[in-house]
Amino acid sequence: MGGQVTQERREQIFNSALKLMRSNGFQGTTMRDIAADLGIEAASLYNHISSKEDILRNTCFSIGNRLVQSIHEVNDLYFNAEEKLRWAVKNHVLTLTENLDASYVFIHEWRNLSEPQRTEFISLRDDYEKQFTQILETGETEHLFNATDKKFAVLTILASLNWIVEWYRADGKMKAEDIAVKLGDFILTGLRKDSI
Amino acid sequence: MGGQVTQERREQIFNSALKLMRSNGFQGTTMRDIAADLGIEAASLYNHISSKEDILRNTCFSIGNRLVQSIHEVNDLYFNAEEKLRWAVKNHVLTLTENLDASYVFIHEWRNLSEPQRTEFISLRDDYEKQFTQILETGETEHLFNATDKKFAVLTILASLNWIVEWYRADGKMKAEDIAVKLGDFILTGLRKDSI
């Protein structure tokens, strides 16, 4: 009870680790690096986490599950395809921007998961892509979208969305919601002017 | 003189190394892994390459220079903005698909470059992005594109283009040229149907 003034140590470890892994990669970040960032010894980390991969595993599935959950909600709750797409984009952008270091690791370092987590992670990602594809199918049914190759379109869209972890800064000019709108616009209409 | 029946050993080393780095990352690939793939000892590699980073450096700058050169040509030779964009997309797609493993390493592992190469690489990338931005500016001048935030648009476009190294397979259904056309279409018009 009562507000905690200090972060839990486990959370601090995750924050330091993800910050370092973003810069130097999972394999390029050592337990000694993480410990030094917190001013303790590497051995002390093991009182709070079970292994280095513990950090990676929790991060990848935490972000992944959040994304999957939110797109299922979108597919359950909203009916117009364009609206669905805009909500899916917004959820994706907000999840990433609100967890920048974790999202960066989620996108770039999941390959370092050992089995069976690696396979499990790929299933989670496939589920997400399938839900996204369903939005495009809805749009086709409603005669709103013209994506002939929906799998291709989804991968292209997700690439655009994931790229924001490369350049987004919380203190930058563009707010996350603005980015979501601009990405939604781009995905829907591309570069070409509607009328000259 | 005369046709060489066997690949140069240095080239074989690069091929093995890039294949392994694509699967396991730069730091996750050891000199012993590369040597084992070729059936020799790790120490023998040093008769052909000077270091592990030698492989990374050559790969990143080889792909990077090729991309930069081709986009400069596009900006020098073709005048219509849409045509320029389609050529730039095509060149990008062909460069990546024709050098899949190298391109994957180029996109994902350049952060492992040590200074001053890392900074030099970023300059090269900035040059490329600047040339791409110029195409969008041409399109605006010609009243063809409506990209208000061109830097943002360029990063989004490049994200879509770079994503192909994740899923492209030389033996797949889609040929590189088809992919270039579809990506060009998507970038120009997005998902929305022009008329209902």
Add this chain to the structure above:
DNA sequence: CCTACCGATCGGTAGG
């Protein structure tokens, strides 16, 4: 949370 330490492995070199 620390000291002390382990077995394994790394990139690279010497010398042939």
Add this chain to the structure above:
DNA sequence: CCTACCGATCGGTAGG
């Protein structure tokens, strides 16, 4: 291209 080997460093454990 190999044998033999180096100094450094890694993730993690024992025991307090």
